[in-house]
Amino acid sequence: MKWCVPLCLHGLWCGIPCEASVRSREADSDxxxxxxxxxxxxxxxQSLKWLIEEIEVVEEMI
Known part of the structure; x- marks a missing residue:
């Protein structure tokens, strides 16, 4: 996993809130x-599977 993915999941993507982070927080609250x-x-x-798929999408974007 690349270093920028954990940053993105914590809501930091070059200083811009990340959509994956918002979805991650929604999944956590769910x-x-x-x-x-x-x-x-x-x-x-099912939520965990969805979150893993979201992480894979972010990795592909990088």
Whole structure:
């Protein structure tokens, strides 16, 4: 993984907020909600799969 991907995931992409970071934060808040509602691992693993796909898209853009 390249050094700029973690920066992007933390919301820094050359000083500009990154769309992947916004999506990552949305996925994190969704996971917390799913855990709180007790919807189980199926939903969490689906969110994790989506997040991994987003990271791959960012790597391809670089």
């Amino acid at each position: 996971q917390v909600r799913y855990r709180f509602n007790g919807l189980g691992r199926g939903v969490l693993s």
